[in-house]
Amino acid sequence: MNRMNETDVQTIEVALGERRYPVWIGRGLLGDGARWRARLRGRHALVVSNTTVAPLYLERLARGLEGLQWSSFLLEDGEAHKSFANVGRALEALALLGATRDACVIALGGGVVGDLAGFAAACWMRGIDFIQVPTTLLAMVDSSVGGKTGVNLPSGKNLVGAFHQPRAVVADIDTLATLPDREYRAGLAEVVKGAAIGDADFFAWLEAHADTLAARGSAAIVETIARKVRYKAGVVARDETEQGERALLNLGHTFGHALETAGRYTALLHGEAVAIGMLLAARLSERLDMSHADDTGRLLRLLERLGLPVAMPDGLEPEQLLALMRLDKKNTAGTLRLILWRGIGRAEIVAGVDEDAVLATLKEARARTS
Structure with a gap:
């Protein structure tokens, strides 16, 4: 540093x-x-x-x-x-x-x-x-x-x-x-998540400074932490107990938590699971005609530059992951309620997500790794 x-x-x-x-x-x-x-x-x-x-x-x-x-x-x-x-x-x-x-x-x-x-x-x-x-x-x-x-x-x-x-x-x-390199990179996934949710300018800043962040430059780290904390502090102030806007902070988490649970909390670090989960959420958003492939591509390239995993681990079954996603705390009335996006910086809460579309997204992701 x-x-x-x-x-x-x-x-x-x-x-x-x-x-x-x-x-x-x-x-x-x-x-x-x-x-x-x-x-x-x-x-x-x-x-x-x-x-x-x-x-x-x-x-x-x-x-x-x-x-x-x-x-x-x-x-x-x-x-x-x-x-x-x-x-x-x-x-x-x-x-x-x-x-x-x-x-x-x-x-x-x-x-x-x-x-x-x-x-x-x-x-x-x-x-x-x-x-x-x-x-x-x-x-x-x-x-x-x-x-x-x-x-x-x-x-x-x-x-x-x-x-x-x-x-x-x-x-x-x-x-x-x-901090080991793997854990440091896992933390960068949460930074990317914050920008992907609601700050397109910050996302562009991360793209411009990805190499410095990967090299652990102190000034860039402090700026990154401060910008992410300011954003989260504002969201928490408006919605402390996650009745609405704060749920947006879970972009990629429903997929990610399922990946962590299926791996018995040992296969992936939390940030690694969030990175993969964000990409799955972006691909599902594409499938639902909410977003464009260009945004998914920018997310993929930034995660890769920061040294984060972008593929599902081997041996995980899409049906098992979907079953675990049904247990997520954000779900309501027995239907999937996910955080998806309409492009970088424009996340939203989507209720009643079609399970067939989720399963198709998971199967497609598994096929990429096989």
């Missing part, structure tokens, strides 16, 4: 009526305890992390917790560990700590850690504070902002959860230095 001054911190405020919280983006934030310690209201803190991230960053975070009663709870790394069983273990850790209603849960890690830690915080004594300290690009640009928390079931991803907003989000891009 090219260097960037530690004082160059961008602050974006998420406003939800009278409730507000900051998203800080920059370098050196993890050790800046004076900044985020002020968001803790009580004397107890539980740091939830995983066995990959904690050895790298827990000690640095702990310096800001001096004088508090705190402990840590570590997950094994991976989506498969975002489970009810681990929520129970996190709650037991809060009990052993003697955490009171002014306690705080601190999520130090990627999306799995943030989702599970936030859900545990929402459950403990019917809701206590938590702070998001995302250490992956995907979590920085998406899952750490907006208050969605939850866990997976064998039958589907994120079927159980709660809306529970953090007290702050601390996005220290120094943590990206230890």
